[in-house]
Amino acid sequence: MAQSQSSVEVSPMAKSEETIITCEGINKWFGDMHVLKDVNLTIKKGEVLVILGPSGSGKSTFIRTINGLEPIQKGHIEIDGVSLTHDIKDIEAIRRETGMVFQQFNLFPHMTILKNIMLGPIWVKKKPKAEAEKIARELLERVGIPEQADKYPGQLSGGQQQRVAIARALAMQPEIMLFDEPTSALDPEMIKEVLDVMKELARSGITMLCVTHEMGFAREVADRIVLFDGGEIVETGTPEELFDNPKHERTKLFLSQIL
Ligand code: ADP
Ligand code: MG
Numbered sequence: 001m002a003q004s005q006s007s008v009e010v011s012p013m014a015k016s017e018e019t020i021i022t023c024e025g026i027n028k029w030f031g032d033m034h035v036l037k038d039v040n041l042t043i044k045k046g047e048v049l050v051i052l053g054p055s056g057s058g059k060s061t062f063i064r065t066i067n068g069l070e071p072i073q074k075g076h077i078e079i080d081g082v083s084l085t086h087d088i089k090d091i092e093a094i095r096r097e098t099g100m101v102f103q104q105f106n107l108f109p110h111m112t113i114l115k116n117i118m119l120g121p122i123w124v125k126k127k128p129k130a131e132a133e134k135i136a137r138e139l140l141e142r143v144g145i146p147e148q149a150d151k152y153p154g155q156l157s158g159g160q161q162q163r164v165a166i167a168r169a170l171a172m173q174p175e176i177m178l179f180d181e182p183t184s185a186l187d188p189e190m191i192k193e194v195l196d197v198m199k200e201l202a203r204s205g206i207t208m209l210c211v212t213h214e215m216g217f218a219r220e221v222a223d224r225i226v227l228f229d230g231g232e233i234v235e236t237g238t239p240e241e242l243f244d245n246p247k248h249e250r251t252k253l254f255l256s257q258i259l
Contacts, residue, residue: 020045020175020207026075028061035061037231048202050218051211053228054254059211063178067098080175099169100178103185105161107153113164114149120172139167143197159190163197177201179210215259219243227251
């Protein structure tokens with residue numbers, strides 16, 4: 001009896017061992033240019049992965065393949081049990097699971113902040129308007145700008161707009177959040193407010209993939225770091241392993257240039 005009970009118990013450890021993203025032998029070409037070369041990566045549910053690497057190394061392309069924004073020519077991607085095929089149904093299923101935040105905030109300029117966040121819940125999740133508004137207001141609270149609800153994107157600072165972009169992605173209740181250099185377009189004094197929201201998110205247990213050059217954030221928040229160079233994963237490790245004891249020359253070179 002005791003045995004059968006323990007067999008159905010899910011310990012936190014067992015849960016964190018669950019794979020949510022599998023990338024096997026990912027290859028992508030833009031014309032003749034081979035931009036992703038046999039990328040293999042498995043990500044566990046709740047894991048925070050930081051992707052580092054020089055400009056042009058394929059980081060954005062890789063992160064965009066994960067939600068089907070960039071088709072791949074070879075390899076296999078599976079998100080939460082769904083294979084990413086060319087079938088639009090699979091792509092839509094995966095898009096619903098993944099929120100994405102870009103360097104540019106891409107908010108709709110003619111809509112209020114609240115409406116920007118309500119759009120996805122209403123049109124994609126088919127939520128009633130009142131429920132969508134409740135979700136949007138709660139998320140604005142969570143990212144620390146509830147008082148901006150009725151303003152337009154152009155009236156907000158870059159840091160505030162990026163926090164709205166994060167709230168908008170979260171409104172779809174994704175399992176996975178993808179960030180592509182979310183602070184790179186921001187003035188220095190606004191970087192922290194966005195990183196603080198991302199840190200809170202990381203602690204909440206959502207699975208996160210972040211392309212960033214913010215080394216302090218990477219060291220503090222990442223469970224694991226991967227270094228891309230020339231379309232390949234050169235090295236993978238914990239922040240301590242990668243920063244304090246890099247194994248590959250290309251990692252050492254990259255770190256010497258950035259730190
Ligand atoms: P990173 O994000 O690491 O800076 P990218 O993934 O943006 O790198 O780019 C990887 C390589 O692919 C670069 O050489 C870039 O010029 C090229 N590339 C990216 N997007 C396109 C595209 N849409 N068409 C052609 N080449 C592209
Ligand atoms: Mg990029």
